[in-house]
Amino acid sequence: MPEDTPMRSRLFPCTVAHRRFTPTRHAFAHRVFMIAVDLDKWDLLSDRLRLLKTDRRALYSLHDRDFLPTGEPVSRARHEPPPSAPGLNLKQRVLARIAAHGVTIPHEARVTLVSMPRAAGYLFNPVSFYFLSDAQGNPVAALAEVTNTFREVKVFALGTECLTRDASGEPVFRLRTPKDFYVSPFSPPDGEFEFVLHPPGKSLRLRVDHWEGGVRTLTAPVNGQGKKLSDAGLLRESFICPLVTLKTIMLIHLHALALWLKRTPWWPKSQDLDRQTDLRRPHEG
Numbered sequence: 001m002p003e004d005t006p007m008r009s010r011l012f013p014c015t016v017a018h019r020r021f022t023p024t025r026h027a028f029a030h031r032v033f034m035i036a037v038d039l040d041k042w043d044l045l046s047d048r049l050r051l052l053k054t055d056r057r058a059l060y061s062l063h064d065r066d067f068l069p070t071g072e073p074v075s076r077a078r079h080e081p082p083p084s085a086p087g088l089n090l091k092q093r094v095l096a097r098i099a100a101h102g103v104t105i106p107h108e109a110r111v112t113l114v115s116m117p118r119a120a121g122y123l124f125n126p127v128s129f130y131f132l133s134d135a136q137g138n139p140v141a142a143l144a145e146v147t148n149t150f151r152e153v154k155v156f157a158l159g160t161e162c163l164t165r166d167a168s169g170e171p172v173f174r175l176r177t178p179k180d181f182y183v184s185p186f187s188p189p190d191g192e193f194e195f196v197l198h199p200p201g202k203s204l205r206l207r208v209d210h211w212e213g214g215v216r217t218l219t220a221p222v223n224g225q226g227k228k229l230s231d232a233g234l235l236r237e238s239f240i241c242p243l244v245t246l247k248t249i250m251l252i253h254l255h256a257l258a259l260w261l262k263r264t265p266w267w268p269k270s271q272d273l274d275r276q277t278d279l280r281r282p283h284e285g
Contacts, residue, residue: 009045010036011233012114012204013240014224018255020186022217024264030251032116032244033237034222035229036200037062039091039111051234052117060117060234067113067128068093068145069153075282078180094130094143101157103141106134114200119245126248129206131199139163139199142173144208146183146193149252150269150283152276154181158195166198173197176211180277185266186259188212189275202226 017029035052037045045062046053052060067090081100088096094111115128130143142158158173166172176194183189191212198205203225210218227233241247260266269276269283276282 009038009041009229010200010226011229011237012036012200012224012226013237014204014222016220016222018218018220020218020259022215024186024259024262026255026259026262026264028251028255030247032241032248034114034116034204034224035062036204036226037113037115039089039094039113042090049229049231049234051231051238052229057121059238060119061121062113062115062117063123064090066118066123066125067115068097068130068143068155069280075152075276075279078277080278094132097143097155098132098141098157098159101141101159103132103157103159105132106140108135109133109140110135110137112200114204114206116245116248119243122243122245124245124249126252127208129197131197133199139171139173142195142197142199144193144195144197146181148181148183149249150182151281152182152283153280154278155280156193156195158197171199173199179210180275181279182267182269182276185256185268186264187217188267189272191217200226 012034014032014034015029016032019027042054046056052058054062055064070093091111095105099105110133112131116125125147128145131139132141133139141160144156145153147153156177158175162173162175164172164174174196176192179189179191179193181189187210191210194209194211196207204222206222208220209216
């Protein structure tokens, strides 16, 4: 099979870990898998793979409508850019969103989506990532699309000003920004997110931390080694991580119960609604 088919896409068996430092200590690590998809090769997935399809039903599937929604209302918009024109595909919506952040889009720009697919039709992605690079593969910008259990969506943009180098000289996007989003009942919406995102390559290294009052309260790294995106690899992951998206939502509620049993302070979603801004698919409950 040629190098770019089904693409320069990758399958990433990975570990998602959470470590909460305060006010209650709690930690876990779970095995999941994510897929990196070159959006220029979106349609090739259905042609080359049996277990993963785009915009069609399959054991695993990716649907354009599942990402970067533009038609839904925006709750208490402050920084949300105007919606993209209707009819744009996912890559075009990503580029429009990044351009609205003030980033110059390079000629022949490539966009890589890193996300979990639907599993047996069930969708839940706590966070999806988009990495923009030029034709030579140099990173330019990134987006983090965060979804809470109310299915609200908020997008955080990391422009060129967020691009730096880590200790080994590898490119990495770093951003610490107000959250203004209800993600967990055990973290107030007025905290901060810190994103540390390495563009995907042979490995996947992503981290989202939570800060309150200048104190890091939680760290959530994702780490994995890339493999060829193939039916054999997807089948293997089906035995290791069956129904990965359903597993994810169940584990979120299981660990929420554990934190509640530890008497961790919590906030109802109806509190501080004015701090929950720039949300797609807003839910007031």
